[in-house]
Amino acid sequence: MxxxxxxxxxxxxxxxxxxxxxxxxxxxxxxxxxxxxxxxxxxxxxxxxxSRILDYPDEMNHLRLFYGKPDQSPFALFHHFRHxxxxxxxxxxxxxxxxxxxxxxxxxxxxxxxxxxxxxxxxxxxxxxxxxxxxxxxxxxxxxxxxxxxxxxxxxxxxxxxxxxxxxxxxxxxxxxxxxxxxxxxxxxxxxxxTPPAVMSSLDHYPLPATHLIKKKYYQRNKSGSIAVVASRGCPMKCSYCSMGESGLPYRRRSVESVVKEIELATVSEPVRFIDFEDENLSLDKKWFL
Structure with a gap:
């Protein structure tokens, strides 16, 4: 409850x-x-x-020619559409x-x-x-x-x-x-x-994610721990293929101390080998990033 x-x-x-x-x-x-x-x-x-195999959605019928083949080579496409x-x-x-x-x-x-x-x-x-x-x-x-x-x-x-x-x-x-x-x-x-998109004024003023709610065992890679981290938010670029340009969210970054603290806390209880940074543009500020 x-x-x-x-x-x-x-x-x-x-x-x-x-x-x-x-x-x-x-x-x-x-x-x-x-x-x-x-x-x-x-x-x-x-x-x-x-997971379970599904039939192709109607909008993907044209892909039947390429998928579902018995080809097991490194060049084979994925074989089935799945849930x-x-x-x-x-x-x-x-x-x-x-x-x-x-x-x-x-x-x-x-x-x-x-x-x-x-x-x-x-x-x-x-x-x-x-x-x-x-x-x-x-x-x-x-x-x-x-x-x-x-x-x-x-x-x-x-x-x-x-x-x-x-x-x-x-x-x-x-x-x-x-x-x-x-x-x-x-x-x-x-x-x-x-209404216009809501924007966090200062990333460091918010609590660290409640990662204890995440069932981490399902996100292991080769039986090694894997975590996600977001060190910055937003992006000033206007790439046509990306929604960030229309989101109205400005570029902001967390303090290095905050990011390091989050990683350290995540690695106390279990070994972590992979850290997935999910920033929109992690290396935009190279001095901060490096």
Whole structure:
């Protein structure tokens, strides 16, 4: 039983790179919620080795010629389209049992937006009394598209560490949400209110991620420990292929001391061999980086 349930959805793809899917962002948001007095559960749909083969989605029918072949050479493409992680029904049942009043779902990548929305739908089916909020890069960039789904009650643009504690308090205490930074919601006439992305003013003022909520054994590489770290946020570049240019998030970096402290704490309880820096542009400030 927890006040707030944070969910990393499953992935449907030809492959899964586990060390790139550590739910670091959700653990960071969880830390701020805990700091504000809420109990939090992190349900990681990818914290399992389960996967199953799926038929190709209609939009991928043209790939049948290239995939599913018996070629086992180093040049072979991945053989099957798969559902990685727990089933949607399993996720829905877990949400219903949690009895959380607020459920947050990550929608980081446009390629996996369907999984995030399907997760929202199944959560609402099993736990209709909860409020559902979606956040992440895709949600920030395409709020209108995400909010077309009636299962989604709110959307957070930008950095959830700023908005989630305020939203949680507003939902819990039945307060107005209109002044929450980054919030997207429906008016009574169903029109959307979309606010600018929320921005963390100083990264060092926020608590370190609640990584104790992450089931680390599912993210080992060759039986060695693997952790994710974000040392800076934002990027000033305007690359056409990247959503960061449209997110409105400025470039900011943590102090070296803060980053080192996080790594040291992560390596106290277990050996860590791999550190995955998930910054948008880690080496932008070379003097700080080196």
């Amino acid at each position: 927890a006040d707030i349930l944070l969910i990393q959805p499953p992935v449907r793809d030809f492959y899964l790179t586990r060390k790139r899917t550590i739910p670091y962002g959700l653990s960071s948001i969880a830390a701020v919620l805990i700091q504000n007095g809420f109990s939090v559960e992190l349900f990681d749909s990818l914290a399992t080795h389960k 990685f992680g727990y089933s949607y029904e399993h996720i829905g049942k877990a949400a219903g049992q949690s009895n959380a009043f607020l459920v947050g779902i990550s929608s980081l990548f446009s390629a996996y937006q369907d999984e995030a929305l399907k997760t929202a739908e199944i959560v609402k089916k099993w736990h209709p009394d909860c409020k559902i909020v979606i956040g992440g890069h895709h949600a920030t960039s395409m709020p209108e598209e995400v909010m077309k789904n009636p299962a989604v009650d709110f959307l957070i643009r930008g950095e959830g560490e700023v908005s989630m504690p305020l939203l949680a308090k507003a939902v819990h205490d039945h307060l107005s949400i209109k002044d929450i930074p980054g919030i997207v919601y429906r008016e009574e006439n169903s029109s959307l209110v979309i």
